[in-house]
Amino acid sequence: MKIGYARVSTEDQNLDLQLDLLSQDGCQKIFKEKMTGKRGSRPVLDKALATLKNGDMLVVWKLDRLGRSLRNLTNILNDLEGRGIGFRSISDGIDTETPAGRLLFHLIGAIAEFECSQISERTKAGLHAARRRGRRLGRPPRIGHHDVKLAKHLRDTQKLNYADIAARLGVGRTTLWRAMAEDAEP
Template identity: 40%
Template sequence: MSIIGYARVSTADQSLDIQLEQLQAAGVNKVFQEKISGVKRDRPQLAAMLNYMREGDTLIITKLDRIARSTKHLLEIVDLLEERGVSFKVLNINLDTSTPTGKLMLTMLGAIATFEREMLLERQAEGIRKAKQEGKYQGRKPTARAKAPQVIELARSGMTKQKIAEQLDIGIASVYRILKNKN
């Protein structure tokens, strides 16, 4: 039986130190950590941790928003942990899913977090709509299109589309679109 921790920050310039200290104080003996946005689907350390966990283990995190993108995602993770016989603890709210009260509290908190996020997105959309009406909103800059000459040059040099996308930090669909429209 292991006590496993998961720590995550959204960007490379943020520090994991506080989370790691809290996890160590909680008795964690193995930590999976990553510096990647929570909205990204591909979080290799989260996947590795979920594969690593076994019956009787306990997963500890410092805050709910460190592990899941949405209530649905959180409940999927908790269901997976439950199937494997793994308990789940969240330090900042003293949540423990090994108890019925903890399970209820987790579901309610996840729903509130989703509601909060949806309200934020609604306010953001209203702000964007207002800014567009006032002629102040420009949208995001077309970064991939600005790199079209580099995409074409790298393709001519024989580089694969996937490598071009990785090297220029743009989506592979953008590479295909640029190459298709180069004529």
Template identity: 45%
Template sequence: MLDGLDTTADHGPTAGSARIGYARVSTADQSLDAQIDALTKAGCTVIYSEHASGTKDTRAELAQALKALRSGDTLVVWRLDRLGRNLSHLVTTVNDLAKRQVGFESLTEKIDTSSAVGELVFNMFATLAQFERQLNSERTKAALGALRARGRKGGRKATLSLKQIRQAKTLMDDPELTASDVAKTFGVSRATLYNGLKRLKVDASGDHQPAV
């Protein structure tokens, strides 16, 4: 939901700029009140809020908040993990804001990218995010090597086990790997791989248990 809050706050925005807040909780039974109160006190005149898991690719209210920001505005969150799904996503989002000349502020960590110290902190985050990506890539390559080393005896199997589907999903999350790479690793076609991932998605929704 979108909460338009026209309030007199302790830290008013400068002329011609806006402080736009974004609040998020992960489950429907959690309250947004504490975050909204903190954002209002920090001078946010408009606050976008939603209930959404941090791992979700689609967060409608965050998308609306990012769309509403203009050059000179500042996006404000209560805590860093309210914005990014992970460190890499957080850094990418803030860097995209910087390219649009939009500031970013996190109240809990006292980070403000409009200041020299805040910019330095985020440069450190960017370095850590790159390190994290390299580690993940090395782990993925090691996992691929181990799976290929086991090999398959005989002909191809028409289906994948639930364990293999979960392994395949993890590998598919690596941007350096294609679906063909992952399918080849398990000795199946791309169609079989995608069918297996669909079965896993159905199972996660609780509709029914996939056959394995």
């Protein structure tokens, strides 16, 4: 059975072109979704994927209708292949039931894996370089050196506990405790 999936990103966009092409391609059932591809969850796509059985074929108009990121797309296609489900992208000329289509599918997967490792490598190198230059990474501190001095003064002179001091400074107890511990380091 050929099952189609059509998606547009916004409510004011039109699905007609995709629906016509999916019908012409012989899809017996077509799932329609109006939602951005950048969202993690696409309920209609999930339903379409759950409907597919061994021997079925998922058909889309273009690859970008199925997934926005290469990683997401590769994960979906690997799942389909593992379940014995074919995949066809009409305008991209991919059909995993042909040798050329399977080759293209695996090339896309290899490129996605390479891209992912390159991004990870560049990110790690950038973080390492920033640390070497003494740059503090992460969120900016919620509490500055002046506030830490005030907190220590309140603790020592007025014998206030961390919860009371944190409430006065408008921060959480853990934030205050961590800032005071870091300030004590040489």
